[in-house]
Amino acid sequence: MSKYEALTGDQAVATAMRQINPDVVAAYPITPQTETVEFFAEYVANGEVTTEFICVESEHSAMSACVGASLAGARVMTATSSQGLALMWEIVYIAASYRCPIVMSLVNRALSGPINIHCDHSDVMGMRDSGWIILFSENCQEAYDNIIQAVRIAEHPDVLLPVVVCQDGFITSHAMERVEVYDDAEVQAFVGTYRPKWSILDVDNPKTYGALHFYDYYYESKRQQAEAMAHAQRPILEVTNEFNRQFNRHYGLFEAYRLDDADVAIVVANSTAGTTKVVVDSLRAQGLKVGLLKPRVFRPFPAKELANALCHLKAVGVMDRSIAFGSMNNAGPLFLELTAALAIHGVHIPIADYIFGLGGRDIKPGEIESVYRDLLRIAETGKVERLVTYLSVRE
């Protein structure tokens, strides 16, 4: 039997980790780390899990330990945030290229400088092309659910890629919400036992990792990595559907909220999608046909599916919580990629980008409503007058 608990996003993730009981967790417990690791260390100390908890001297070492443990055949998890992820950078790429099915909880927080510990998506957007599968979570429940699914997705024999599960720093990571926590045994049955296909400890079948690949083979290994990502969507959906059936959820590649008959829609990830639902309801009550698309699987990017879901609209607004500096019009990464996806799939509708909430700046329903009003104007005129708008910034 599942039960409802009052948990913060950090606690929800730690609870999922306790139920998963991974073989190894390596983490560096200092700011900008979150309480997840602190809670999990308690489970270890109390003997509630049998995990080997490796306290390391930096985030770089945390990911290094995760890679080593994963190659040895262990089920491995870690958690980080912002600068911590930035310090992992070098090994983040290595984890993906060695096809290590590591699961990482990432509480999205701004990158320095200036120094800031609050929410935005600049940390995860930095790793977007590193070869990890990326999942977004609107609230504490979704963070919990995604972590459980991430284990199965990462370890799926047709995937074997690391997975990062994102949620918004402070806004959900430190907010207590009602979370349906499933029975320990049910979660354990869902994630099952990890049987690694290869292990460096399997001395009868010796393997080499971390060898030199120059112009002779490096290219081929990268090509294979791309192939793995290209085929990850089907197994992701298999795991998601199985999870939905077992735990009565409705996850997919993304969530469409009142989108089918909408004229205009906002595309926004994580907690702001929740606030946007409130605005959609209020504008719908005024007779305005507005909708929302909330990405869940960001990597691999479901370009075709997104284009199909948005093609009937008269205008699309993307809300980006980070800036891709120096990119076209200094827009946000989600906008850039979605714009390309729509163009490639023959969907020619006006699209505009709205940067918001950097460094934890609060985003209010009124501001989201102003985006919808803007989109309704664009739908009427068919013209995008400003490609990128910075919401609520002093200029």
Place this chain on the structure above:
Amino acid sequence: MSKEMIEIRWHGRGGQGVVTAGKLLAETAMGTGQYFQAFPDFGPERMGAPVRSFTRLSSKPIYIHSQIENPDVVLVLDPTLLGTVPVTEGLKEDGILIVNTSMSPEEVRRMTGFRTGKVFTVDASHIAIEEMGREITNTPMLGAFARATGLFDLDALEHQVREWFREKVSPSVVEANIRVLRRAAQEIQEG
């Protein structure tokens, strides 16, 4: 109060249990089948410095993740914050202000300039010192909240306080918390 969603802001000082109070209220809400969000002010918390905490309660799932700007209820756990921190900022005109103070509601209205809505006062510090020997005002203010808003009955709250503190403190401290909860609900004044 009978709105679909109630937004609450707590004012106190670091170390007074402001965040715990918000979470306790959230857990009580869960115990009565309601939805909730409880979150701290997203800043560093230092012992003695003014801190805030926020709670949303609703009969329906809560999707909004913005900060609370126009609370329905404001609770002030530390009397020395009046005149120091703008405790009534953004408080709805028909909102409720609940202050831990030895002053009367009329004096609080004069001091804060909050002329509409409802003002409640209770000397939670005094009650806490008498019953617990320490000025911990979060539990008495929960009792005051229950009484002022009518959102929870005291028995539900008492049950939650017991659950929360049971494994954290000794049985005598649990009972002292129950006494301050009940006394605050009785001694509260409206004006």
